[in-house]
Each structure stands twice: as C-alpha cells, then as structure tokens.
Amino acid sequence: MNALALLGRYFAASMRSQMQYPASALMLTVGQLASTAIEIVSIWALFDRFGAIKGWELGEVMFFYAFVGVSFAFADFLTRGFDVFGSDFVRTGAFDRLLLRPRSAALQLVGHDFRISRFGRFFQAAIVLAVATQMLHFVWTPQAIALALWTVAGGVALFSALFVLQAVLAFWTVESLEAVNALTYGGVYAGQLPISLYARWLRTFLIFIVPLACVAYFPVLAILGRSDPLGAPDEFLPVAPLAGFIFLGLSLLAWRFGVSKYTSTGS
C-alpha cells in the first residue's frame, strides 16, 4: 500500500476514534469557530472606527485573514502529530514505536491524528472569505480560483513546516517549546493583516526568515489584482507561495537531522 492510501486509512481510523465521543468533537469544533470569530470581530471594530487603514479597506484585509485561516486550519489538521510530538512521543518514548514500523516516522506522525475540531477555524475563515467576496463584489474567475488553491497549498506547506520545526526542537528540549507558538500562532496573527502595515524589520522577517508574506500577502495581492504598495514586482506575486514549499523542504531536512540525532543518542 502506498503512502497516500495509508494516510487514507489513518484518516478513517482517526475519524472513527474521535466519533467515539461525537459530542466532544462537535463542541471542540464549535469552540474553534467561536474563538476565531472573535478575531474577525476585533478587526471589524478597528475598521469601523478608522475606515480604511493605509489604503486597505476591510474587505481586502478579510481576504488576507481568510487565506491565513484556511491554510493554518489545514496545516493544523494535517500535522497534529508534530504539534504534540514532544509531549506525546519523545517524553513518553512512544517515538520508538513509530521507529519500529517499516514506514517513515514523518508519515506516521501525519497519520497520528486528524483533529475534526480544526474545521471550526476552516469554516470561520471560509465564511469570512464569502462575506469579503460580497463586500468587494469580487468575481472568482478560473485564474483567481487556481491562484487561491495554489496560495492555500503554499500556506499549508509553510504552517506545516512550522509544526515540523517545533517537533524538531523537541529532540533537544523534550517538551515542545512554547517559543515556537510565537511563530505558529503569532504567524497566524501577523499574516492576517497586510504586511505593509508593519515596521521594516518585521516585514523583512516575514518575507525572508519565515516567509509568511509569501503565502498570504503577495499571492492575495495577485488574487485581488492589486500591485504591491511596497513595490514587489507584479510577476513575483503569484509565484511567491513557492517559498512555503521551500521552507517545508528545509524543515524536513532539519527533521531528518533530528531523527538521526535521536537514533544516535536514544533521547
């Protein structure tokens, strides 16, 4: 059985085990939807008070917000195993069990758990996108749809990479470092707004270090058909999500290094 089919089996198993407690799964999903809904309310309040901010209107900002939300929700859905890696695998020794099976450890971690509750954030972001579409009278052309899918793919790759890096750190610190949450959850917040609002150092960080701008800001500009007020060339905007995949590739290299460290030290 190939890796993809196996993931399908893992997925089905994960759904079945969560359905042992259907009420809990539903509550968690609604909870995620509600807690993320508060974020968009605060953004709305901001724009309601000030109108457009630095040339951005609310509908546009909601586009950025929605793409980050959808990407993050998917990544969180796919990489739960990496998220809990330090506490549930390294500390308990359960990682040994994964290494005792004839499959890559990364594949098994992806298959470890698919949290239904992550759809709460996904639905919320999808609703935000639908409302923003109305507000901007945006027309979803086939190109825009293709670009949107490509943007989400890049975003999923990038956020997944952050969870993988968090897991890599656990090889050294055992417990997953909360510091990485500054990048994952902090990244979600930072990516939700157009980066032209930020100070230069933060923009540099979001473009070149952890390229969140490449999976949200730049490609969403291309979707909206706007030029970058910061001056990035128009041709660059639609290819920017590639950075998410490069970042994921690098984080998987770091992961391999972490695994080989683990097998040589046993901890």
Add this chain to the structure above:
Amino acid sequence: MPQILVQDLAKTYRVAERAPGMLGAVRGLVRRRWRTVEALKNVSFSLERGELLGFIGPNGAGKSTTIKILSGILRPDSGRVEIEGLVPYADRIKHVARIGVVFGQRTQLWWDLPVIDGFDLLRDIYRVDPQRYKATRDELVAMLRLEKLLDQPVRQLSLGQRMRAEIGAALLHEPSILFLDEPTIGLDAPSKLAVREFVKKLNQEHGVTVLLTTHDMHDIEALAQRVIVIGHGRVLADSPFEALRADVLAERRLFVDFAQDAPALDLPGVEVRNRDGRSLELAFDPRITSAPALIAAITARHAVEDIHVEQPAIEEVIARFYDLHGANEA
C-alpha cells in the same frame, strides 16, 4: 551464519544534568552539564534461528539498550550487528518489517479503536498481503483467544487482555524474530501463564526466534533454553538455563515457624539468614542438603508450626552473581 550476530557492541550516553526548577531549565538551555553513562561496554553473542533466549540483568544493566540496537532504533558507538544479513540501524525500514517487538509497558495499538481496527491498520502499515493477513490473523486470534476482544476499544481491555492483543499485533506480519521486553510485567497469574504458553508454542511450532527480557525468573524458567546475564554493559554469563541455575540459583531458602522461640541450629551447609522470635530464615545449598532431608532433620528435633521453601528473588541472585563474577569494576 547465525541469524543474529552481535560483536563488541559499545554505547555511551551523554545525559544532561538539569538543575531543578524553572531557572535550572533555562540555565540548562544555555550551558549544559553532561554526565556520561556507559550503557554497553562490550557485548557479543550470536543466536541461531529458532532459539529462545532469555536476557536478564538488573535495571540499567544494558538490556534495553541492547534491544533497542537490535531492533534498529538506536545506533551503537562501535561494534557490529547483523540480523539476517542486515544492519538494523542502517537498514531500519527493511529490518523492522522482519521483526516483531512487544514492549510490556507500552501499547502499540490505538487506544480508542477496537482491536480489530488496529490490526487492520497494522496490515496496511506492514504491507501484508490481505489473503495472508486474514489467515495469520485468524490463527493468532484463535491461539491468543482474542475472539471476544476484537470489537472492544483497546482502552477497555484489562492489562492481561491487552498484552495478548499486543502480542497478536506484533505478529501479524509474520516476523521471523520476536523481541519481548518484559511481556509479563504487571500481569495476573493466569495471564502470565497464557503469555508463556503462547510464546513457547510460537517458538516450538512456528520456529520463531524469541529474545526475551524479563525480571520474572518464572518466565525464564518456563521458556528460555539459554540465558544471557548482562550487567555493567557486559555479558556476564551465556549458558543453558539449567547450567546457570546450578551455578547461581543453587541456594534455596527455608522459612520455619517454631512452636517456641527459634532454637539454635547447627546443620551442615545451612546458614541462618534471619532470626525473628519464633521464626527462622535458613539458606541452604540443595546440592549439599536436600530440602526434604533438611525439613526432616528440623522436624525430628523441634516442634514446628509452619514451614516453606523459597527460591531467592532474582534481584538478590543477580546481586550475588555480581559478587561472584568480579562486578566490582563498576
């Protein structure tokens, strides 16, 4: 060529010493103090197909480290391991497809899933042919009496039931070698017997090579033809079980409750280990004095209320074994 070949295995861990508390944790990130632990100094042995080997030694002796290296999840500092022509840690994925591993204290099944669903997942993970899987699974279910457990979520199983399911899970891909790490730990007596009986059958009828670590001497007694005692990272003994028993386990204990205060006893080859009011604990060597002869000698002279014979606990035996085998190097 033996099925498992282990030569001059050595492994040293660096263990970070962490000061307690939050401040210590932060300081530990900046500057760590390391302590080195020599888990394995020099371990060599080989195993032929179909053998059943017991691996004993106290905690920290190097048993788990050896098992981890043999199962491919740990890389030794030096030495050589070859199992069926593969180097486990270099060829992990190929290697683990051929072995089965059961860790007594860890589950490899899915907590919230029925046993049968976990089995099906393992079939897919190990790429077992569906026809073959069905036959193997049905046979294991019958041998381990899992019929009634298959539809229950793993979390609802008792420890003994879970261990039977774990062993079944480890064998679905028909491995030629089975590593059992403390398979009877925490089990009640009937479950222990069931596990031992199954392992014996698996080894004798299916020719599966078994490497068993345990603290339970009864496991060893019931199962192992050959025993390796490991201590301080070395192989201290490697012999058939009967030879080891004669060597080390020769000592027996006799517990006697007298009707009056315990008398002074002077019997050849018998040592008083403990005296407490009316009770005596005696150590004797069954090769010099047999238990019936000793009991007869005592009951002939004194009024006795209760009497029973025990083998010394494994930890005690191993400790004495160390004294005998120059373990003072540690």
